[in-house]
Amino acid sequence: MQYPDVFNQEISLNKAVHIYFPQAIPLVAYIDESCLYLKENKCQICVGVCKNNAIDLKQAPVTKDLNVGAVILAAGFEPYDPKVRAEYHYGEFQNVITSMDFERLLSSTGPYSGEILRTSDKKHPHKLAWIQCVGSRQVIEGGNSYCSAVCCTYAQKHVILTKDHDADAECTIFHNDIRSYGKDFERFYDRTNNLPGVRFIRSYTSIVKEDPVTKNVTIRYSTPDDGVKEEEFDMVVLSIGLNPPVGAQETAQKFGIELTAHQYCKLNPANPMETNRRGIFVSGGFQGPIDIPESVFSASGAGSQIGELLDYRRGKLSIERVYPEERDVSAEEPRIGVFVCHCGANIGRVVNVPDTVEYCKTLPYVVHAQEQLFSCATNSAKEITDVTKEKGLNRVVVAACSLRTLEPLFRDTVREAGINQYYFEMPNIREHNSWVHSKEKEVATEKARDLIRMGVARACSLEALQEFELPVNKAALVVGGGVAGMSCSLSIANQGHEVYLLEKDSDLGGITRRVHSTLDGMDVQEYLQDLKRKIYQHPLIHVYTNAVITDATGYVGNFVTTVKSSRGVAEIKHGAAVIAIGADLSTPDEYLYGEDDRVMTHLELEERIHAGDEKVANAESVVMIQCVGCRNEDRNYCSRICCSESIKNALKLKEINPEMDIYILFRDVRTYGLKEDYYREAASKDIRFIRYEENDKPVVEPGESDEGKPVLKVTVTDFVLGNKIELDADVLALAAAIVPSEETNKLAGQFKVVLSPDGFFKEAHVKLRPVEFNTEGVYLCGLAHYPKFLQETINQAYGAAGRVLTLLSHDIVIASGSVCQVDEKKCMGCGACASVCTYGSLAVQETRQGKKVTVNPVLCKGCGLCNAKCPTGAIQLKHFTDDQITSQIDAMVAE
Amino acid sequence: MGEEQLLQEKIQQICASPGASNFGDVLVVGGGISGIQAALDLATAGFKVYMVEKAPSIGGHMAQLDKTFPTNDCSM
Numbered sequence: 001m002q003y004p005d006v007f008n009q010e011i012s013l014n015k016a017v018h019i020y021f022p023q024a025i026p027l028v029a030y031i032d033e034s035c036l037y038l039k040e041n042k043c044q045i046c047v048g049v050c051k052n053n054a055i056d057l058k059q060a061p062v063t064k065d066l067n068v069g070a071v072i073l074a075a076g077f078e079p080y081d082p083k084v085r086a087e088y089h090y091g092e093f094q095n096v097i098t099s100m101d102f103e104r105l106l107s108s109t110g111p112y113s114g115e116i117l118r119t120s121d122k123k124h125p126h127k128l129a130w131i132q133c134v135g136s137r138q139v140i141e142g143g144n145s146y147c148s149a150v151c152c153t154y155a156q157k158h159v160i161l162t163k164d165h166d167a168d169a170e171c172t173i174f175h176n177d178i179r180s181y182g183k184d185f186e187r188f189y190d191r192t193n194n195l196p197g198v199r200f201i202r203s204y205t206s207i208v209k210e211d212p213v214t215k216n217v218t219i220r221y222s223t224p225d226d227g228v229k230e231e232e233f234d235m236v237v238l239s240i241g242l243n244p245p246v247g248a249q250e251t252a253q254k255f256g257i258e259l260t261a262h263q264y265c266k267l268n269p270a271n272p273m274e275t276n277r278r279g280i281f282v283s284g285g286f287q288g289p290i291d292i293p294e295s296v297f298s299a300s301g302a303g304s305q306i307g308e309l310l311d312y313r314r315g316k317l318s319i320e321r322v323y324p325e326e327r328d329v330s331a332e333e334p335r336i337g338v339f340v341c342h343c344g345a346n347i348g349r350v351v352n353v354p355d356t357v358e359y360c361k362t363l364p365y366v367v368h369a370q371e372q373l374f375s376c377a378t379n380s381a382k383e384i385t386d387v388t389k390e391k392g393l394n395r396v397v398v399a400a401c402s403l404r405t406l407e408p409l410f411r412d413t414v415r416e417a418g419i420n421q422y423y424f425e426m427p428n429i430r431e432h433n434s435w436v437h438s439k440e441k442e443v444a445t446e447k448a449r450d451l452i453r454m455g456v457a458r459a460c461s462l463e464a465l466q467e468f469e470l471p472v473n474k475a476a477l478v479v480g481g482g483v484a485g486m487s488c489s490l491s492i493a494n495q496g497h498e499v500y501l502l503e504k505d506s507d508l509g510g511i512t513r514r515v516h517s518t519l520d521g522m523d524v525q526e527y528l529q530d531l532k533r534k535i536y537q538h539p540l541i542h543v544y545t546n547a548v549i550t551d552a553t554g555y556v557g558n559f560v561t562t563v564k565s566s567r568g569v570a571e572i573k574h575g576a577a578v579i580a581i582g583a584d585l586s587t588p589d590e591y592l593y594g595e596d597d598r599v600m601t602h603l604e605l606e607e608r609i610h611a612g613d614e615k616v617a618n619a620e621s622v623v624m625i626q627c628v629g630c631r632n633e634d635r636n637y638c639s640r641i642c643c644s645e646s647i648k649n650a651l652k653l654k655e656i657n658p659e660m661d662i663y664i665l666f667r668d669v670r671t672y673g674l675k676e677d678y679y680r681e682a683a684s685k686d687i688r689f690i691r692y693e694e695n696d697k698p699v700v701e702p703g704e705s706d707e708g709k710p711v712l713k714v715t716v717t718d719f720v721l722g723n724k725i726e727l728d729a730d731v732l733a734l735a736a737a738i739v740p741s742e743e744t745n746k747l748a749g750q751f752k753v754v755l756s757p758d759g760f761f762k763e764a765h766v767k768l769r770p771v772e773f774n775t776e777g778v779y780l781c782g783l784a785h786y787p788k789f790l791q792e793t794i795n796q797a798y799g800a801a802g803r804v805l806t807l808l809s810h811d812i813v814i815a816s817g818s819v820c821q822v823d824e825k826k827c828m829g830c831g832a833c834a835s836v837c838t839y840g841s842l843a844v845q846e847t848r849q850g851k852k853v854t855v856n857p858v859l860c861k862g863c864g865l866c867n868a869k870c871p872t873g874a875i876q877l878k879h880f881t882d883d884q885i886t887s888q889i890d891a892m893v894a895e
Numbered sequence: 896m897g898e899e900q901l902l903q904e905k906i907q908q909i910c911a912s913p914g915a916s917n918f919g920d921v922l923v924v925g926g927g928i929s930g931i932q933a934a935l936d937l938a939t940a941g942f943k944v945y946m947v948e949k950a951p952s953i954g955g956h957m958a959q960l961d962k963t964f965p966t967n968d969c970s971m
Contacts, residue, residue, distance in 0.1 A: 007959065023971055024952035032951075066945055068922040074930035076955050106961035157964040188965035251924070284929025292928055292963060299933035306921055307940055313919025317943035346969075376971070401969065767963050768928075806939040 003034035005111070009101045011119070012111035017046050017055075022109055022344065023377045031055075069313060070279045070306040073255065073265065074299060075245035077285035080135030082238050084142035088134065093210040094120040095217050096236045099130075099154060106161050108344030116165050118235055120215035125169070125234035128162060129219055130155045131205050132175040136241030137676055146262060147676040148241030149289040152179045155239045156192040163195050164438075172199045172233070174221055177668035181640045182291060183766065183786040184756065186631060207236065224719060242289040255280055262674065264288045269522040272791045273302040273798060281305055287795075289673050293770035294792065297781075297799030300771065301491075304802030307809075308494040314809060324418040326464075329394035334365040334460045337393040338452060339384055341375035341400035343430055348373075350434035350441050351448045356399075359449050363456045367391060375400050381413045388417035395423045395459040399452045401430040420464035422817060422879055427455035450892060457891035461884045465817030468858055472557035472813050473575035475500065476804055479747065481543065482510020483528070483790060484782025484797040485580035486535050491801035493540040497808050500572045501535065502547035502563060504743065508532050510582045511783070514603055516610040518790055519648050519678045544570070552577075552750035553840060555859050556777030557813040575813075576777050576804045577751060579761060580797065581744065583783035586629045586737045591700045598712055598731055599700070602645045605733040609652050619730035621661040622653060623714045625698055630737035631667060632694065637758045640787040642735035643670045647678050649733065650687045662687045663727050665698050665716055690725070692716050700732060738787040751778050752838060752861075760786050771800040775861075776813075779803055818879035819860035820867070826874035827852050833866035833875050842866060842875075920945060927955020 004010035007021045016035040019027065036043035037057050047055045079100045082090040090096050095118050097105075108114035118125050132155060136148040152175065159171045178200065180189040193200060203221040208230060210217055217236045222228045244263040245251070252259045257275040258266040265282040268274040273281045281302035284295035307314070338360040342348030353371045360369035368391050372380045375398050388396060396414050400406065403426040411421035429448045437444040474497050478489045481503030489499040507513070509532065515524045535541055547565035554560045557575045585603055593599045598615075600608065602624065608616045616622075624646045630639050643666065650662045664682075666689055671679040683689065692698055696717050703713035711728040718725050740759040748755055753773040756762040761784050764774045772779045781800035782793045807813060820841070829851025834842040841859030844851050853875065864877045873882060921937050923930045926948030934944045952958070960970035 009959075020951040021954075021958065023954075023958070025954065026952070030951040066920065066922060068920045068945065071922045071924065072930070072933045074923060074925035074927060074933055076925055076927040076929065079956070100956075100959065103960050107959075108961075110961075153964045157962065157967065160967065161962060182965070184965045245925075283933055284925070284927060286925075292957065295927070295929040296932045299929040299931075300936050303933045303936040303940070306937060306942070310919050310921070310942065313942070315941035317919050318938060318941050405969075765968075766966055767968070802936050802940075806936055809940045 001034075001036065003032075006032075007104075008111045009098070009104045011101060011104060022374050025378055027378045031057075069310045070281065071255065072299070072302045072306070073251065073257070073275070073280065073282045073286055074284045074295075074302075075248065075251055075286045077242040077244065077289065078246045080144070080148070080240040080243050082134055082240055085135075085140075087206060088238055089207050089210070089217075090238060093207070093217055093236075094118070094215055095125070095210070095234065096207065096238065098134075098238050098240045099151070099158065100240065102158055102237045106158070106165075108346045108349065113345040114349060116162065116235075118215070123234075124166060126166065127170045127232075127234045128172070128237065129217075129231075129233040129235070130158065130171070130173045130237045130239055131207075131219070132173065132239045134238040134240045135243070137176060139680070144241055144243065144262065145677055145680065146289060146674045147179065147672045149179070149673040150291050151239040151241060153182065153185050153188060155237075156180075156188055158237065159192050159195065159198055163198070168197065170197045170199075171195075172201060172231075174201050174203055174205045174219070176202070176204075177670065179668065179670045179672050181638045181670045181672055183760070184637070184758075186637045187757070190636070224722065242285065245286055248286070257282075262288075264674075267791075269518065269520055269791065270527050270794070271305075272795055273298055273305055279309060292767045294795060296768060297771050298795045299799070300802030301795050301798030302802075304491045304495070304798045304805060307802070307805050308491060311495045314495075323415050326415075326420055327394075327418045328464075329419065329423070330464060332394050334395050335391070335393050336363075336366045336395040336397060336456055336459050337368040337384075337387055337391065338363075338366055338370075338397045338399065338456065339375055339380075340369070340371050340429075340448075340452070341380075341398065342371060342373050343401060343434075344374065347400070347430050347434045347448075350438050350444045351429060352441070352445045356445060356448050356452065360452055360456070363453060365395075365460055366456060368393060376406055376409060381409065384410070384413045385416040388414065388419060393417075394419060395425070395462060397425045397427065397452065397455050397459050399427045399429045399448065399455065402428055422465040423459070423462050425455045425459040425462065427451040453894075454888040454891045457887040458884050461881070461887050463878070465878055467817045468815040469812045470555070470557045470815050470858055472808060472810055473559070473573050474498065474808055475572075475574040476576045476578060476808060477559065477561055477572055477574040478502065478578045478580060479549070480510065480580035480582055480782065480784065481505070481508040481535075481545070482580065482582045482782060483512045483531065484582065484784070484793050484800075485510070485578070486531050487794050487797035488578050488580060488781055488801045488804075489541050490531070490534055490538065491798050492804055492808070493538050495801075495805055495809075497540065497805075499538075499541045500544065500563075500574060501541055502544045502549065502565070504547055504581075506545050506566075508535060508543065508545075511585070512790065514607055515790070516606060517648065517652070519644055519651075519675055522790075524790065549747070549750055555839070556815070557807070558858075559777065576779065576807050578779045578781065578800050578804060579747060579751065579753070579773075579784055580780070580782045580800070581741045581747060581784045583738050583741050583760070583787060586739045588628050588734045588736050591625060591628065591698075591732065591734055592702070592712070593734055596702060596712065596732075598729070600731070600733055601736040602642060602649060602733050603736070605649050605731070606645070606652075609649060609656070616653070616731055617656050619653075619660060621711070621727065621729050622650075622663070622731045622733065623712070623727050623729035624650065624662070624664045624733040624735065625700075625714075626664065626666040626735040627694075628734040628736050629739075635737055635739070635758065638670060639735070639738040640670070641738070641789055644675045644678065644789070646733065646735055647671060647675075647682045647687075650682055651678065651685070654685050654687065658685075663714075663729075664689050665692050665714070666690070667692060667694065690716055691719055693719075703728075738783065741784065744784070751775060753778055753780075760784065771796060772803050776815075777807060815858055816862055818862040818877065819857040820855045820862070820875055820877050821857075822853050822855055823874045823876070824849065824852050826872045828872055828874070829853065830871065832869045832871065836865045836869050838865075839863075919943070922947070925955070926950070926953030928957045930955070
């Protein structure tokens, strides 16, 4: 008996007893509700078959009482179910599927092993359509009024991946506004839009019919040029939105917390990780529709707040992990084990893995070779450990994916087997091979052999390395005294750590000093004053105003930063650094800004509204132009907050004078997430939204109204009516782009961190490490990362604090053993290496043999620049020595 | 000395006052990416964490995804 597999969105079948998915944790079989015994009290075949007597069908739920000091509700979200609206024909037309279904089709562990196939005939679709906003931005029975925040970009991802599977596929996205408001999303949108055979069509749609024979699906839509049209597609993907988690109400009742009208957790606007109940925090999708990075840093942030609450219990209940003693294998001949990963079908579908394994067995010093479905799954990793022990392996090669993500896991696996973790090598046969050569199976198999042969050759010459234990200075340095820096400082200090908070201005507050309210009505200045008071009153927070960093040296756990400030010059020693320098508002150079005092930025408008400026309050007509200075060639990103900022101002103006004419000229309205409700409110209050395109921008000129009043004439093309319209404006507000702070470049150099293409600081991993840098011990939050709202900033600031605490709560930190060493005999003391080292780890010193270079290993980051510079080959980077690399090259050219 | 003691006491007060009970463990409800991150951070920072998850595996919806935007990295 087989039943629809829930993990595969019920597209494929599975048995009642099965493993949830190949990389499940824990990786054990379980029995689901489709079990015949559980349903009808029969069968029980599994009980007899299981040799370990592991199955107990009489097992009953056990209630366990836990005493906990705090709770995090990370209940996530539930994908929207389009079955509640019959017009989508989901479950009725076979080739209408949801985006979650499509994810499973794309996945190599999915129902068709990564092939995109139609449900009806198991054929590849060539003409696909995506329908956006399914269940989102709809004020209808069964829909959500809010925007689900992630669908625009995931649909673009689907298109890119579909084109990857089938370069000739025709992909059409039917959309409303395109909301690519996140970091690097605009470029991603462009990338999708520029693919051949891809159409973005701004239109409402309806699914009309299914062809009874071909099972193709017809969609009706309209374009300004062609009017209403019908078009047939092989497959239709519904870009379903996010619902609150199943059982939200029950959870709320159990924990005594309040929900919003949308059934998400009710948040404290000044602290979005806090519920109405003390000690109970919320992170991730239960906060509202958010993307993965926000789910990650709100989790770290909630964790940090728990740290504040329970600091006195820290370390009292946790247990240190112990590894087996390391075996000295330096005198042994290499005994190499090679594990070739299928990565489901990611590698296995392209590379002939069994043949490759046989080939591996012929390589020198290889005493064991085998294939694995997923080397990263818990059972596979355990297998590597076990085989290493059993067969006395002293080198392990895992041919799989990028070592950037999984090397730490496999090093750990090797350590568990009692082998030094540097005896591990990882040829990348996925990103470097099967993904890029997916159409050339034979060549890819050849290449996999080459890559593994090289890896094995390198493994032979690997050496055991010892890592360094460095003491951790318990203080933190926070650069930037805006809301991000202050919130982060407060959370760190509340966990008993000294914080040095630097602000370049004479006062704390950053750009928030100019913000007066949020869309949901929070009094921002009151909040800011309260935050500042907490900072100044905290005995562990030392504020340095008018601060300039003149020098920054050191390394994780042991930074030394020299600061010139109103306190004089200080040398600050700290274990961690947080960059929270915020961002600037650009100065528009168009639309008469700076030439006519009726033209102002959206932020200036907010200030003038708050100050009761009569010119603004008495204006008959206000025009707002969005995307001024961004979403263009020079600044190819969306400043994220401007649509909501303008709507906030517009609503305030309507409060002052309901008769005021307000026009918002936009390209896409990006009131993502729960802010969509305010867009709707604005539209309902007669605030007029007029769309313009980048190549047909509004034109602003001074002029006169029909009544002879001096006004600004704003001319814009109306795409709905198809003609030019002229608006008279008493006030023109420009949604000026948010740009990286001036200090960004200098600070990046000082702390050895990198920037994204748009000039904001670049995090270590866009999804999984959103508040830290690849440079260890340096963290990031607030607008320095990317434009964002106050609540997002607060989430992220606490998130950075949480990550800082994972470092500062320890007495020591481990530094890599892969550092430089100098062969003094070869070194001629020229100092060329020292001149290129950006970490200051090299110094030329006078010795009896003349000038020689010495290495401070704890400062060395293993970048290898000095190796390339050294004219005599005297300086070598351990783990990447000339011998190791030439052995790889020799192995490559040998055949 | 006296001043430092006072300071220490004040710090103790600030740090200890919110947690009235003596329970130092943390419960994380949900084993998706957010719950996992919270649990890892808290455990690394010295707390004992209990995680409850309704599905047979942790990973949540992210485990069902193939790749993640905008880098198209493997979601697993």
